[in-house]
Amino acid sequence: MAREAETHADIPFGPEDTPWQKTFSGLRVVGGRPYGTPPSSDPREAYIAVPEVPHHKVQLPPTGLDANQYTEAEALFRSHIDTQTRNFAGYQVTSALDYEGRLGHYLNRHLNNVGDPYQSGSYTLNSKVLERAVLDYFASLWHAKWPHDPKDPESYWGYVLTMGSSEGNLYGLWNARDYLSGRPLRADPRQPGRETAAGQTPRGAGAHAFHPVAFFSEDTHYSLTKAVRALDIDTFHALGSTRYPDDNPLAPGTPWPRQVPSTEHGAIDVEQLAVLVRFFASRGHPILVSLNHGSTFKGAYDDVEAVARTVRGICAQYGLDSRRVRGESGGPEERSGFWVHVDGALGAGYTPYLEMARDVGMVQQAPPAFDFRLPDVHSLTMSGHKWMGTPWACGVFMTRTGLQMAPPGASEYIGAADTTFAGSRNGFSALLMWDYLARHSYDDLVRLAARCDDLAAYTHARLLALQEQLGRDLWVARSPQSLTVRFRQPRADIVRRYSLSGETVHADGAARAYVHLYAMRHLTRQRVDELIGELRQPGAFPRSP
Missing domain, CATH: 3.40.640.10 (Type I PLP-dependent aspartate aminotransferase-like (Major domain))
Incomplete structure (x- = not known):
């Protein structure tokens, strides 16, 4: 067992590919041995890869990251998130946010709303x-x-x-x-609950009343x-x-x-x-x-x-x-x-x-x-x-x-x-x-709701037109007044680029692999048109039933 642990301790770890057992400072070596367990296998091979953010660049050795390593790792992650935010289309969340300039101050304040919203109590660091x-x-x-x-x-x-x-x-x-x-x-809002007496049966009911x-x-x-x-x-x-x-x-x-x-x-x-x-x-x-x-x-x-x-x-x-x-x-x-x-x-x-x-x-x-x-x-x-x-x-x-x-x-x-x-x-x-x-x-949000409804209708129409152009059933559908439009699942790289949510739906006795797009406020007609352009290319939809 000890020999196996030593072997695993040689696994390259962190941004410099340093063997794991050599990533410790002197204060974290106890009795000549590093504190904690070594990796049982290479985490870079165990986890799903994010190509834009190599895992070893963001690994956390006991020494932490130096200033240059931190800057590189954070820049890789920021670029990845910014790219995915720009193309994000498949989930019902809004990614066009604007809080940083006004509310950054509160990130260094502890706000805990523990307990009932209508009773502030003695814990005063709350909102x-x-x-x-x-x-x-x-x-x-x-x-x-x-x-x-x-x-x-x-x-x-x-x-x-x-x-x-x-x-x-x-x-x-x-x-x-x-x-x-x-x-x-x-x-009584000041009192905890007490259990109801057993066997109390409501009017007009029997053994299944509770x-x-x-x-x-x-x-x-x-x-x-x-x-x-x-x-x-x-x-x-x-x-x-x-x-x-x-x-x-x-x-x-x-x-x-x-x-x-x-x-x-x-x-x-x-x-x-x-x-x-x-x-x-x-x-x-x-x-x-x-x-x-x-x-x-x-x-x-x-x-x-x-x-x-x-x-x-x-x-x-x-x-x-x-x-x-x-x-x-x-x-x-x-x-x-x-x-x-x-x-x-x-x-x-x-x-x-x-x-x-x-x-x-x-x-x-x-x-x-x-x-x-x-x-x-x-x-x-x-x-x-x-x-x-x-x-x-x-x-x-x-x-x-x-x-x-x-x-x-x-x-x-x-x-x-x-x-x-x-x-x-x-x-x-x-x-x-x-x-x-x-x-x-209200006026702002009414206009925004109308714009998103219009964008969902526009997306639906563009996908129907694409379906006719390709001469292939893309299963395009939009439920009444919905902000989402669903269609046949395209190639994996397109799904990942636009974060398209997928689900298998059974229709006419057959399983169909769908994705959907949500017309949230950050999405634009330009981004929809870019997606349609990719879906129009040969091979965008794998040949399947």
Whole structure:
């Protein structure tokens, strides 16, 4: 073993290809041997290569990098990132950012928004005063009652996420699980929650009264699958496959589908969702539905209003529209037996402005309502790095105060109730979002939404024209009002150059390798034309079925 370690210690390491065991200073050699373990193999061969940034140039020897080595490594990485930023087209994030000159000062300040946004507590190095302004902005934009009032169950409650909408989905489903399972709400913002007494059964239900079942479409972002696994929430597929294996109501005698089927454009199929919901509602299960608002590969918008109306109607038939559970005081408490969550990672930050653009005649159509105008929308999330654009993932989660779950325990140490998911939360994100919204009026964002909608239509038209010119089906498609256009996957070097997101889509019984392009604000017609030019060249699309 020692001889093997010595051999591995000879592996060249760092910008000068120095054998690993010789990269230590005298202070880091203990008993004549370097501190730590040597590499078990050459990292340059173990990792995916980034040709523009040779791995040995950025490796970190124990001595660190000297000034020249650092300058070279950082220049290589900067050039690579700048090139990829210039061509970035395949993902629903904005890369045209403008924060450095104004906000660089705060990079040397620790901003931690730990705990509830509406309680500053004793941890004063935070940006909660800005966070509250951002949350009020989105509460108004999403037609919620604001400002937040802990005594008003109809007012909104929310917080700025440390991650993107994946955290918002996780928190929303956690809140939904506890709400539908009869666990305590946050009756007193100063007190931690207490478990509901076992055996309390809501009116009109039986043995499954506290066993919620989750539904989401086959086009839903993969974070929902992670969330239900992490939270141990049964999906209709998992429960149906184990308890009712031969009773799939969509096709009796066949395996249960893993997700709710979608339409051609990627929106959840409301009629098939209704069949599945009815199956479980009739057996007394609370219903948890997660919907998409522009947050899928196809960029589709689920018809939130139609789904909410359908789910409520079915639940009403089985006593799940309003049911009594034991509250914090031990007395009866009215709750619905269903929860509708909306993943609006991109769309929730974009379509309100598109709706305004439609109302003044700048565009012809906008997606259907998705927000708190609909009384049966229980929670909503959005990513800040997508439509607005931030240097890192962040976002907003929002629900109604009366639906807010109780914190799992006391948090006296920070001087504020920890009602969020992450604990320590990045306070810089609230600052970035505040800065962006402070510098852009509704009018600015309405014009921008109309321009991006026009760019998506332009891209769609150019790809259709290319398809006709090449005489080959490129599977070009754009879902209604979507900012994304999808088409046949081209050569690997083109995919990498433009960071085109890929996904296998099944159509007409065959698997098709697609990519898509997102018309975000940093993208231009010139860049689209450059991509079309590359796609026009011989061999741009590999010959495949």
